[in-house]
Structures are given as C-alpha cells and as structure tokens.
Amino acid sequence: MIPPTRTETVLVVDDCKDMGTLVEILLCRFGYHVLAATNGDDAMDLARTTPEIGLLLTNLGMPGMRGDELAGRFSEIHPAAAVVFVTSFEHESAPKPFATLAKPFTIADLRATVRRALRNRRASADTWEVTPSAKAMSEPVPLVAQSA
Numbered sequence: 001m002i003p004p005t006r007t008e009t010v011l012v013v014d015d016c017k018d019m020g021t022l023v024e025i026l027l028c029r030f031g032y033h034v035l036a037a038t039n040g041d042d043a044m045d046l047a048r049t050t051p052e053i054g055l056l057l058t059n060l061g062m063p064g065m066r067g068d069e070l071a072g073r074f075s076e077i078h079p080a081a082a083v084v085f086v087t088s089f090e091h092e093s094a095p096k097p098f099a100t101l102a103k104p105f106t107i108a109d110l111r112a113t114v115r116r117a118l119r120n121r122r123a124s125a126d127t128w129e130v131t132p133s134a135k136a137m138s139e140p141v142p143l144v145a146q147s148a
Contacts, residue, residue: 009050010055012036013056014058015039027110039064043070044073052078053078056078056084057083057101058071085099086101088102
C-alpha cells in the first residue's frame with residue numbers, strides 16, 4: 001500500500017452515521033485527514049476548532065441545519081475551503097458554484113470529486129453567497145457512472 005501523501009483536511013457531514021463513516025474511511029484511505037459530524041451544529045463546532053479545512057463534504061438534505069445553510073456558516077470561518085453537496089435526490093442540485101455528488105456514487109466518483117473540489121477551491125471560495133432559495137447549477141457535473 002502506498003502511504004498517504006495528502007495533507008488536506010476534509011470535514012464530512014452526513015446525518016446517516018453509516019454513510020458518514022463509510023466516506024470517512026474511504027477518504028482516509030485516499031490519504032486525507034478526515035473530521036466527521038452527523039449534524040450541522042457538531043460540524044460548526046469542528047469548523048471553529050480546526051485551523052484549516054480544505055473541503056466540506058456535506059449531505060444537502062439534513063434535518064435541522066441543511067447542508068446549504070451549513071456551507072454558508074462554514075464559509076465564514078473557512079472562506080478558502082471548497083464545498084461539495086451529497087444528495088440522494090436526482091433533481092436536487094447544489095447552489096452555484098458547488099458540485100453535487102449524487103447517491104449512489106462509486107469510490108472513483110468520490111475520489112475524483114474530492115480531488116477536483118480541492119484543486120478548484122480558491123475559485124469557489126470567491127463566489128459563494130448564501131441565499132434563502134438555492135438555485136440549481138447551470139452546468140451540473142455528472143458524477144455517477146453511467147453504463148454504455
């Protein structure tokens with residue numbers, strides 16, 4: 001096994017503990033430092049106490065604080081961080097300019113999405129704006145592998 005070489009920290013937030021744990025394990029195997037929470041309040045506690053987080057990977061539809069609301073609050077603390085929203089609903093898209101990772105997704109999809117988000121995070125941080133009703137992405141990135 002190749003030792004991890006990445007130093008980025010990823011904050012994973014999913015109200016389904018099993019899904020969050022699975023994503024956490026995979027990201028650790030990819031070499032990332034991973035923090036995990038099952039709700040927005042716990043995620044914000046981690047955000048306040050962690051000096052640098054490169055990516056927020058959050059479920060979009062969660063009880064209590066939704067993922068888009070969490071991203072708005074999180075970006076006030078970590079403005080250079082990227083955000084990826086995970087959703088179970090095909091019609092639900094992330095607010096601009098963020099990507100949506102649709103469940104079910106493959107391990108390769110997760111890895112590629114995280115890499116792309118971290119690579120493009122500086123551009124994303126400059127354009128984030130919290131709005132009460134999030135608009136759909138104008139050019140969604142397909143992240144679920146389709147059979148030919």
